[in-house]
Amino acid sequence: MPSPLTGIASRIAAVRARIDDAARAAGRDPQELRLLLATKTQDAETVLDAVSAASSGPGGSRSVLIGENRVQELVAKAPALASLVADGQLEVHMIGHLQSNKVNQVLATASCVQTVDSAALASALSTRCERDGRVLDVMVQVNVSGEDTKAGTRPTEAAALARDVAALPGLRLTGFMTIGALSDDDAVVRAGFARLRAIRDEVVASGAPGTADARELSMGMTGDLELAVAEGATIVRVGTAVFGSRAVPAAH
Numbered sequence: 362m363p364s365p366l367t368g369i370a371s372r373i374a375a376v377r378a379r380i381d382d383a384a385r386a387a388g389r390d391p392q393e394l395r396l397l398l399a400t401k402t403q404d405a406e407t408v409l410d411a412v413s414a415a416s417s418g419p420g421g422s423r424s425v426l427i428g429e430n431r432v433q434e435l436v437a438k439a440p441a442l443a444s445l446v447a448d449g450q451l452e453v454h455m456i457g458h459l460q461s462n463k464v465n466q467v468l469a470t471a472s473c474v475q476t477v478d479s480a481a482l483a484s485a486l487s488t489r490c491e492r493d494g495r496v497l498d499v500m501v502q503v504n505v506s507g508e509d510t511k512a513g514t515r516p517t518e519a520a521a522l523a524r525d526v527a528a529l530p531g532l533r534l535t536g537f538m539t540i541g542a543l544s545d546d547d548a549v550v551r552a553g554f555a556r557l558r559a560i561r562d563e564v565v566a567s568g569a570p571g572t573a574d575a576r577e578l579s580m581g582m583t584g585d586l587e588l589a590v591a592e593g594a595t596i597v598r599v600g601t602a603v604f605g606s607r608a609v610p611a612a613h
């Protein structure tokens with residue numbers, strides 16, 4: 362008998378099993394973790410297939426979370442996703458670098474910008490949200506590895522930026538995001554994730570206005586999700602393990 366799960370559904374189930382195993386190995390409740398499907402370079406039809414598979418498969422009760430990297434791609438797919446977003450079945454997060462002059466296009470579809478890495482971007486987002494009478498969820502992106510190809514604020518500046526972001530009226534700081542170090546050494550990758558957790562703990566413990574909700578840690582991808590889960594990830598962003606390898610890797 363053929364498997365009742367289609368290819369994409371079985372790959373999502375396999376990723377969820379990896380996350381659950383890693384959570385249990387770390388003594389954590391798998392329910393604390395959400396899978397975000399990183400949908401860059403996937404067309405709208407593939408994204409809709411994945412969303413449908415993720416919402417009906419095992420563990421698929423909550424709304425499905427996807428992440429887009431590029432404003433242009435997000436805008437192109439937005440019409441196909443709009444009704445799912447409106448029904449609360451789909452949440453779209455921005456997980457790629459965002460320029461201040463493109464915030465309007467993102468706000469039409471995204472419910473969270475995970476990649477706030479400057480006070481200028483935070484201020485542009487907040488101003489726009491205030492004008493629209495809404496509050497946007499955001500995370501501060503931190504470059505924990507220091508690799509200069511990666512976006513994100515410096516670890517030493519992250520807590521101060523987070524407190525500034527949290528104080529803005531149009532934004533709600535929900536946590537922190539990072540991309541793990543590109544290294545074969547698990548200890549190096551893991552130390553970066555631990556650094557993000559320490560920054561999160563410091564900011565929440567500061568008691569600064571608006572920081573009480575900043576509990577999310579968006580970290581871990583196909584190659585390093587076990588390490589991220591061990592260090593406290595609450596959102597794991599997976600592309601390759603669900604969609605296969607991309608022809609052209611998108612820039613971080």
Ligand SMILES: *Cc1c(COP(=O)(O)O)cnc(C)c1O
Pocket residue numbers: 399401430456457540582583584598599600601602611612613
């Ligand atoms: C592409 C991407 C991912 C997913 O990476 P995979 O290795 O394909 O799982 C996660 N986060 C960001 C920011 C990405 O750009």
